[in-house]
Amino acid sequence: MNPVYLDNNATTMVAPEVLEEMLPFFGELYGNPSSMHTFGGEVGHRLKKARADVAEILGCAPEEIIFTSCGSESDNTAIRSALAAQPDKRHLITTRVEHPAVLSLAKHLEEKGYEVTYLGVDEKGRLDMGELSRAIRKDTALVSVMYANNETGTIFPVPEIAALCKERGVLVHTDAVQAVGKVEIDLAKLPVDMLALSGHKLHAQKGVGLLYVRKGTPYRPFLIGGHQEHGRRAGTENTAGIIGLAKAMRLAHDNMAEENTRVKALRDRLEQGILASVPDTIVNGDPDNRLPNTASIAFKYVEGEAILLMLDQYGICASSGSACTSGSLEPSHVLRAMGVPFTFAHGSIRFSLSRYTTDKDVDLVLEVMPKVIDTLRRMSPFNEKTPPKQACTC
Amino acid sequence: MWEYTDKVRDHFLNPRNVGSLDDANAVGEVGSLACGDALKLYLKISDAGVIEDARFQTFGCASAIASSSVLTELLKGKTIEEAKKLTNKDIADYLGGLPKEKMHCSVMGQEALEAALAGYLGEKAPEHEPEGELVCKCFGVYEGQIRRAIRENALTSVEEITDFTKAGGGCGDCQERLQAILDEERGRQADATAGAAKAPAKGLTNLERVKRVTEVMDEEIRPNLKKDGGDIELVDIEGKTVLVALRGACKGCPVSNVTLTEFVQKRLRELVEPDITVKEAGK
Numbered sequence: 001m002n003p004v005y006l007d008n009n010a011t012t013m014v015a016p017e018v019l020e021e022m023l024p025f026f027g028e029l030y031g032n033p034s035s036m037h038t039f040g041g042e043v044g045h046r047l048k049k050a051r052a053d054v055a056e057i058l059g060c061a062p063e064e065i066i067f068t069s070c071g072s073e074s075d076n077t078a079i080r081s082a083l084a085a086q087p088d089k090r091h092l093i094t095t096r097v098e099h100p101a102v103l104s105l106a107k108h109l110e111e112k113g114y115e116v117t118y119l120g121v122d123e124k125g126r127l128d129m130g131e132l133s134r135a136i137r138k139d140t141a142l143v144s145v146m147y148a149n150n151e152t153g154t155i156f157p158v159p160e161i162a163a164l165c166k167e168r169g170v171l172v173h174t175d176a177v178q179a180v181g182k183v184e185i186d187l188a189k190l191p192v193d194m195l196a197l198s199g200h201k202l203h204a205q206k207g208v209g210l211l212y213v214r215k216g217t218p219y220r221p222f223l224i225g226g227h228q229e230h231g232r233r234a235g236t237e238n239t240a241g242i243i244g245l246a247k248a249m250r251l252a253h254d255n256m257a258e259e260n261t262r263v264k265a266l267r268d269r270l271e272q273g274i275l276a277s278v279p280d281t282i283v284n285g286d287p288d289n290r291l292p293n294t295a296s297i298a299f300k301y302v303e304g305e306a307i308l309l310m311l312d313q314y315g316i317c318a319s320s321g322s323a324c325t326s327g328s329l330e331p332s333h334v335l336r337a338m339g340v341p342f343t344f345a346h347g348s349i350r351f352s353l354s355r356y357t358t359d360k361d362v363d364l365v366l367e368v369m370p371k372v373i374d375t376l377r378r379m380s381p382f383n384e385k386t387p388p389k390q391a392c393t394c
Numbered sequence: 395m396w397e398y399t400d401k402v403r404d405h406f407l408n409p410r411n412v413g414s415l416d417d418a419n420a421v422g423e424v425g426s427l428a429c430g431d432a433l434k435l436y437l438k439i440s441d442a443g444v445i446e447d448a449r450f451q452t453f454g455c456a457s458a459i460a461s462s463s464v465l466t467e468l469l470k471g472k473t474i475e476e477a478k479k480l481t482n483k484d485i486a487d488y489l490g491g492l493p494k495e496k497m498h499c500s501v502m503g504q505e506a507l508e509a510a511l512a513g514y515l516g517e518k519a520p521e522h523e524p525e526g527e528l529v530c531k532c533f534g535v536y537e538g539q540i541r542r543a544i545r546e547n548a549l550t551s552v553e554e555i556t557d558f559t560k561a562g563g564g565c566g567d568c569q570e571r572l573q574a575i576l577d578e579e580r581g582r583q584a585d586a587t588a589g590a591a592k593a594p595a596k597g598l599t600n601l602e603r604v605k606r607v608t609e610v611m612d613e614e615i616r617p618n619l620k621k622d623g624g625d626i627e628l629v630d631i632e633g634k635t636v637l638v639a640l641r642g643a644c645k646g647c648p649v650s651n652v653t654l655t656e657f658v659q660k661r662l663r664e665l666v667e668p669d670i671t672v673k674e675a676g677k
Contacts, residue, residue, distance in 0.1 A: 254580065303430065305455035309406065329432070342428045379412050381434040381451035382427060 004316045004361040007180060008201075009150050009294060009352035013242070015203035021247040022205070023368045025240035033237055034228060037242050043239055050246035057253045058195075058212060059188035066211045066229045068244050071177040072101035074211035075144075075198030077175040077233070079105055082194070083114065084143035085218030089141035095119045095127060095156075098146050098339040102175055103333070104176040111124075119145075125154035125288040133164060135192060142171045147179035147195075151334040151350055152285030153294025155183065162191040171217065177201055177209075181252030182260060182291050195215045199241060203354070208241030261356045264292035266352050266362050273366040277374050282344055286349035293353040298344035299337075301383055302376040302386075307311075309351055310372040316365055319350040397457075401492035405460035415449040420423060422510030424502055427666055429533045430558065431458045433498065435465065435506040439514060443474045450506075459494040464488050465503040474511060480504065481546065482558075497558045501543065513566075529571050532564025537575065544579040551577060600665060604631055606666045614665070615658055619644055626658065631677040636662060637675040 005013070031040035033047045048062075055062040069075045079102065083092070094106050096118045106116045119127055126371055127145070138141070141166050148155045156172050165172035173194040178187060181202035187195065193247045194217065199208040213219055213232070223233025252259075280300035299307065303321030311318055331345035340348070351365070377383055415436035418498030425432030430543070431454030438447040450468035452459050452604035482500035486492045492500060512518060526537025543549060545560045552572045556562040562569050567669055598606065599629055611628050619625055629637040638658065640650055647653065 050654060160432055259610055297573045301427075301453065303454050303458075306406070306459060313407065342430075344425070346430050379409065380453040381423070 002315070003039055004314075004364050006353060006357065006361065006365070008354040008357075009153075009350065010319055011167055011200045011206065012203045012354055013356060014205050015248060015251060017251060018244045018247045020205055022240040023243040023363060025243055027288050029239075030317065033239055034226070047237060047239055047242060049317045050242050053246040054210065054249055057249050059186040059190075060212055063230065064187075064212055064215055066090045066213060067245075068209045068233060069207055069238065071099070071175065071196050071198030071201075071210045074198070074209050075099070075101040075173075075175050076105055076196040077211050078140060078196060078213075079109075079144055080222055081213075082173065082221045083109070084136075084220040086141045089139045091115045091117070091137055091138060091140045092286070093117045093119065093132065093135050093143045095121065095145055097121055097125060097149055097151075097334045099175060102144055102146070114195055118334075121337050123286070123339050125149055125152045125334070126286055127156055127161075129157070129164065132161065136165070136168050136170055140168075141175055141309050142172045144175070145284065147174045147176040147185075148291050149285070150178045150184065150298045151294075151332055151340070153291035155177075155179070155289045155291065156202075157188055158192065158390045166191050171198040171272060178294075179293060180255065181249065182293060184256065187212060187214075199245040200249050202252050206247040207246045208238050210245070256342060256356070260292045263353050263355065263357065265296050266357055266359065267293055267351075270351060270353075270362045270365060271297065271314070273362070274369050277366065278371045281373075284340060284348060291308075293302050293357075295351045295353075296335075296341060297349055299347040299349070299353065299373050300343050301380050302347040302373060304349060306376050307347065307372060310375065311349075311365075311368065314368045315365065317354070318367065320348065333373065338341055352379070378386040397493060398460075401464075401488070402460045402492065405489065406456040409450075409459055409463040411447075411449045411470075412451070413448060413449050414415065414451060416450070418447075420510040420514035422486060422506040422513065424505045424509060425454070426534065427453065430454065430459065431502060433458065433502050433506045435462070435510050437510050437514070439474065442478060445469045445472050445474070453583050455496070455665075457492050457499040460489055461485050461492070461499040461503045466508065469507070474515070478511060480506040480507060483547070492558045497547075498560045499627075499655065501558055510558060520609075522624070529575070530559075530564065530568045532559035533560040533652045535559050536559035540572065540575050541579055543575060549576070552581070553557065562593065600631070603667065605638055607631060607662060607670075610662060610665050615661060618651070618657070619626075624653075634667060634670050636670055636672045638672060639675050 023044070025144060029043050029046070031043040033044035035041065038171045051062045051065050053215055055065055068077065079092070084169060086235060088309060090113065092106060092114055094102055094116065110116050110332070119131055119135060121127055143161065145156050145158065145161055147158050162172045172195045173196070174192050175196050177196060177198045179185065180197040195212040197210055200206040219232060221232050221234070225235045228234055228237060271283055276285070276300065282298050284296035284298055285294070308320050331342065332348065335345045335348055404477045404667065415438055418436035418438050420437040420439055422435040436449045437445050440446050448469040449460040450466050452462040461621070468480060468484065468488060481499070481582070482504040485500040485503045486497065491600060498521055526653070529535055529537050539559055540561055543555060547558055549555055549558060552562055552569055555572050555576065562572050607630060611626065616626055623642055625641035626637045626644060627641055631640050644650055644653060654674065655673050662670045662672060
């Protein structure tokens with residue numbers, strides 16, 4: 001049974017074109033790009049071309065690109081660098097709905113004596129620009145906000161945030177892992193100082209990412225060793241991965257408008273179909289400003305892991321914003337920050353589509369979903385007739 | 395993805411005994427929506443004290459549903475006394491094990507059973523009724539539940555407490571308190587072990603046993619019984635059987651058997667020898 005894969009915000013399939021581009025670097029082109037000889041130099045040349053391609057797609061200069069291993073490394077490097085380069089500034093601003101790559105680091109930094117302001121969001125997952133403006137202080141070293149939320153798809157107004165930060169003289173970093181390839185990003189116009197992305201979210205392989213660092217931004221390397229990446233990130237480059245990343249970014253960029261239209265139509269059909277066939281169901285996130293591929297749907301009085309495992313029986317792969325799947329016990333921090341009631345938060349499922357998602361995939365989910373939810377609701381002690389006795393106080 | 399056994403998957407996908415029971419005469423309800431799992435257990439108990447039917451309604455993950463299903467299967471046909479002995483470990487074992495992070499699902503089954511039986515018998519439910527301070531505000535877990543989980547499952551870390559009770563699995567603010575409770579409980583266990591360790595590896599001689607039993611009776615057991623107007627007298631020791639006579643309020647007390655087994659015998663086992671039996675002389 002071929003899976004109906006709707007978990008593309010977790011990871012994506014490597015595009016066949018990307019794989020084809022990478023294959024020579026697992027075979028005949030195995031030289032070290034830093035070597036002086038022609039054999040390695042050929043690989044170095046291809047790496048240089050990939051860097052130039054990526055820079056062109058993002059609207060920046062090649063020397064502003066640092067290839068990394070993943071989005072988490074890029075985020076960590078950006079935040080740690082901004083703090084290390086401004087030792088007199090001990091304050092960081094981020095949001096309550098960031099990816100753990102940022103949130104866990106922020107908690108760690110608090111333990112090290114930094115002060116962190118966590119901006120809240122409203123019920124649609126939107127930031128309050130006024131709150132951000134009020135949070136900026138003289139000793140604020142960095143504002144780090146994600147471009148688009150990985151769970152709900154809600155897009156933050158990063159251009160406005162970056163402009164505000166520039167006005168106030170504060171560095172700004174954005175975790176654009178979910179946005180790149182789905183949202184038009186032109187760094188020539190977007191005044192962020194640093195931007196992180198990851199290959200495996202846009203049909204490149206796992207284990208490759210990049211950090212954009214605007215020229216003139218104070219920078220301190222995270223990985224110290226050899227002179228690779230102009231001394232800004234030591235370690236022999238993941239050449240095949242970087243070549244694949246460049247190809248994946250090119251494919252995403254060139255087909256973005258067309259794919260977004262098609263994927264969004266599929267996503268909307270999925271959402272509307274579920275809302276129409278399953279009562280007591282809501283969509284999480286900002287309906288007006290959301291990634292075209294993401295649908296976070298919450299089902300009242302059922303639990304997310306149980307839904308996922310039942311869907312798995314039909315070969316449907318999705319993700320849950322609930323506790324049990326992640327190893328944590330609470331519903332997702334994103335949904336809690338948005339104030340999604342427990343009655344819904346525990347039963348939230350994220351469907352994330354890609355260019356490979358088909359009408360048939362959506363049809364199967366629409367056929368199966370009402371049965372799954374009905375089965376679980378029949379089993380549940382809570383329903384409209386017998387709502388829970390206890391009010392949720394958390 | 396959690397690694398579930400085939401039995402867990404089977405009971406999750408094909409749960410037995412789902413739904414309410416109109417003629418139930420014992421109902422146990424634990425958990426809440428805020429906690430992320432809840433179980434309502436329905437039992438029909440015959441006049442002879444046998445569980446004739448059991449059903450459940452569960453809100454929760456796959457292991458919560460599987461644990462509930464197995465619980466109802468295990469209960470059918472059991473007497474109340476037999477059902478009282480059923481523990482969360484029995485549920486987990488029947489399922490071929492649960493991921494450690496999911497052990498609280500089996501605990502929920504045991505607690506629902508205890509609540510149902512206590513309600514049926516007109517007794518106070520055991521320690522999962524709010525007892526002591528509210529330690530974990532995220533999941534509403536009380537001190538009594540935590541101490542009980544530590545004792546009954548020999549837990550040794552805060553992480554294990556979270557696995558079995560969910561306490562500490564939210565904001566984490568209560569983790570220091572959990573560690574303190576764990577340290578206290580572990581201290582008590584160590585004391586009990588040290589007491590038991592007084593017994594030499596090869597066993598006590600008759601003379602040593604008489605001496606130890608007399609000491610424990612005089613120093614610990616009698617003073618405690620006297621607080622409630624009762625008393626006890628050592629009559630004889632035959633091998634490892636200690637014969638006693640109850641005095642004062644203990645004599646003729648309807649729960650004197652419980653006093654003898656749950657207090658007198660238990661303490662002598664902890665402090666003298668692990669296989670001592672206590673009997674009332676002449677019975």
